Amino acid sequence: MKRPTIADIARKAGVSKGAVSYALNGQPGVSDATRQRIVAIAQEIGFNPNSAARALSGASARAVGLTLCRPARILSIEPFFMGLISGFEQELAARSYALTLQVVATPQTETEVYRRWWGERRVDGVFVTDLRENDIRIPVLNELQLPAVVIGGPGDTGELAQLWSDDAGAITEAVGYLMALGHRRIARVGGLPDLLHTQTRTRAFTEVCAKLGLSEAITVPSDYTGEEGGRATRRLLINAERPTAIIYDNDVMAVAGLSVAQEMGLSVPGDLSIVAWDDSPLCSLVHPPLTALSRDIAAYGAHAARQLLAAIAGEPVGDVEEGTAHLTPRGSTAPPREN
Amino acid sequence: MKRPTIADIARKAGVSKGAVSYALNGQPGVSDATRQRIVAIAQEIGFNPNSAARALSGASARAVGLTLCRPARILSIEPFFMGLISGFEQELAARSYALTLQVVATPQTETEVYRRWWGERRVDGVFVTDLRENDIRIPVLNELQLPAVVIGGPGDTGELAQLWSDDAGAITEAVGYLMALGHRRIARVGGLPDLLHTQTRTRAFTEVCAKLGLSEAITVPSDYTGEEGGRATRRLLINAERPTAIIYDNDVMAVAGLSVAQEMGLSVPGDLSIVAWDDSPLCSLVHPPLTALSRDIAAYGAHAARQLLAAIAGEPVGDVEEGTAHLTPRGSTAPPREN
DNA sequence: TGAATTTACTGAACCGGATAAGTGACGCGA
DNA sequence: TCGCGTCACTTATCCGGTTCAGTAAATTCA
Structure with a gap:
């Protein structure tokens, strides 16, 4: 035909x-x-x-790119990215932009993919997630003048537009809530420590705990996987002075933590309260359902897409802080047991 | 630059x-x-x-497409698709093919996307998932002569290549295992009933149970979400003659089922054994960890990608049945308690 | 009424590759 | 030594859009 x-x-x-x-x-x-x-x-x-003919005669490719740099077994279960992608699509589909996806192994490979996409004129712009300190992708994108929106800062991104969520506000709410319940020993199982937004959270957690008079605000670094999250939880709970509440940087680790606590004979929320960061259906699935810091990830993605399309159109795009996640209390949090 | x-x-x-x-x-x-x-x-x-120039001068677009037709909240937590995508990428990246993704609301929209992609010459071929009976996408793809690989059959796909996994073999293994443990009342919580592979599983489940002498092999239809899976579980468990083992069509529903059982005061695996179809990290996260029918979804995706690339290259591509999922016994299955 | 401007087009160049057809130079067999 | 085939290129055309320069007719304005 x-x-x-x-x-x-x-x-x-x-x-x-x-x-x-x-x-x-x-x-x-x-x-x-x-x-x-x-x-x-x-x-x-x-x-x-014909999109090729269009792209060739100087117009846009009408496509944007996303690279995902996590091993397959994490990607498959981490609800964040699919939520983000769904959000992207809401905006992109409306203007019939295509989304090109590439799963890569290292940030180094990501820069190579950006160079190739740029050279092939395959995409008009890219989404950058998981911003790191001195991120090697940023100078490459600036050099190529490839429009981009950076998700997961704030950080130093030169001319590139940024979008991040108010992590400090969220953690203030979570810690405040746990303190109001009576908790005094609150720990946190963090995400990948080299990601900038993890560092932001760690700093905010330390600060807010200090301000509220909690002496020991321990953050155990982890990597967003269930295994590591479980291991970190075990390390925290074998302490004599074990925490009465733990905040997890994602829902997968929180579910793993819940499982470890139950396995160790601790009751949740009686002996341990659990708060998950990011509220996916996963949190409501388990028993007890997890109290979570909810934010609308799809809306977050949609916002990022609007920014990227604006940047592609040559409009000035500023940095934006999305609204604060709000706490959704469920069965995994309660006042600590007297002992 | x-x-x-x-x-x-x-x-x-x-x-x-x-x-x-x-x-x-x-x-x-x-x-x-x-x-x-x-x-x-x-x-x-x-x-x-320049990919546009290349595509324009008659060569291929060096891109393939995937449409996902599930609501965002299911996509975000369903580990299957991300696993599949990771598998696609293994093959595609090696031959520097791009993957174009589009999230859509209805199969109708999917056909429109196929037409648009074809008209724009944006992709050389597509992956089709979630095959249904009399699937409206099949005639469109045949009409457009757009190369495709259909995942989730077997079914009637005309000239299009197909790839499916041996669901009957898997369910035989699961039922056999549960019977060997001593279970006689085995139920199943199924996936979306209009999907062809769900129907295959239902038929196989009924047949194998009949063959092994289990009179009541109930399948409760569901929709792959945790909520529905939990609801279906509750319906099954309030029966006087409640099943002693339940097989779930995906891991999300299995986790929800576990949670419902615990909430109802039933011990797993003492009062109820649980088997999950598809083994994601989710299954090992919960307590007790779930016995699962494991298959290598990434390998499945990689296989599909090889088939699609072959079809695009004009090579004859036959229908393929991937290997049987194998049972990974974990803590959620045990002999039923005497009562 | 004539000149200037606007409208509604046409024709051709261009984007950056792929590729068919053409062109010398060379080697080789008869 | 002629003729033929092969090699290693060059030239030119094509893919399907976008866009600029040109043009004839219609309209505006003095």
Whole structure:
């Protein structure tokens, strides 16, 4: 089956290729009557502009890219990215931009993918997640002048637009809530320590605990996997002075932590309260359901997509802080047992 | 920054554009010495062929598409798709094919996306998941002659290649195992009933139970979500003659089922054994860890990608049944308690 | 009424590769 | 030594859009 081209439309309408192009793109240079005739013919024969031809003649590729740099077994279970992607799509689909995905092993490979995409003119811009300190991807993107939105800061991204969520506010709310319940020994199982937003959270956690008079605000670094999250929990709970509440940097680790606590014979929330950061259906699935810091990840992604499209369009795009996650109390938190 | 083109390379090497194209694509028509010189220059200036130009001059778009038709909240937590995507990427990245993703709401929209992708010449082929009975996507793909691999059959797909896993074998193994433990009342919480592979599983479950002499092999339909899985579990367990073992069509529902059982005061595996279909890290996270039907989903995806690339290359591609999932016994299964 | 401007187009160049057709130079067999 | 085939290229065309320069007709304005 042959794909219809603007030449086909031009022939049918009895005009030139150029006129068809103007008509379909809403450019001036054709009369309303002709435009309507051309649009009708395009509709009728099911015309879709060849994206390659379009991209080649200097216009945009109408595609944006996302690289995911996590091992497959983490990606498969981590709800965050799929939520983010769903959010991207809401905006992208509406303007018929395609999303190109690539799973990579290292940040080094990510920069290579950016270079290739740029060279191939495959994408008009990219989403950057998991910002690190002195992130090697940032200078590459700046050098290539490839529009990008960086998710997971704030950090030093040069000219690139950024989007992050108010992690300090969220952790203040969580710690305040646990203290109001009567907890005094609160620990945190953190995400990958080299990610910038993990560092932001750690700093905020330490500060807010200090301000509220909690002497020992321990953060155990972890890596977002259930195994590590469980291991970190075990380390925390074998202490004589074990915490009465633990905040986890993602839901997967929180579920693992819950499981470890139950396995050690501790009751949740009686002996240990648990708060999960990011509220996926996972949190409501387990028993007891987990108190979580909820934020609308799809909305977060949609916002990022709008920013990226604006950056691609050449509009000035500032850095944006998304709203604070709010606490959704469920069965995993309660006042600590007197002992 | 200007992208290097073959014209730049041609100028540097003192040859024509055509020679460069032949040299870089391994075509005959240039001497080894010249070829090496050209390749070296391309390397040096970091040349990547413009994908649009390539696609336009009749070659392939070097991209394949995947549409995902599940609501965001299911996608985010369902580990299957991310595992599949990781598998796709293993093969695609190796041959520098891009993966274009689109999240859609209905199968109807999927067909529209296929038409658009075809018209735009954006992809060379597509992955089709969640095959249904009389699936409306199949005739569209056959009409467009768009290469495709259908995952989740077997079913009637005309000329399109198919890949499915041996669900009957897997369920035979699971039921056999539970019977060997002494279970006689085994139920199943199924996935979306209109998906073909769910129907295959249901049929196989009924058959194998009948063959092994289990009179009541109930399948409760569900939709892969935790909520529905939990609800279905509750319905099963309030029966006087409640099952002593339940097989779930995915891990999310199994986890939810576990949670419901515990909430109802039933011990797992003492009062109820649980088997999950598809073994994600989720199964090892909960307490007790879930016995699961494990299959290598990434390998499944990689296999599908190889098939799709072969179909795109015009090679004959037959239907393939992937290996049977094997049972990984964990703490959620045990002999039923005497009562 | 004639000149200037605007409208509604057409024709052709261009983007950057792939590729068919053409062209010398060279080697080799008769 | 002629003719033929092969090699190593070059030249030119094509893919399907976008866009700029040009043009004839219609309209505006003095």
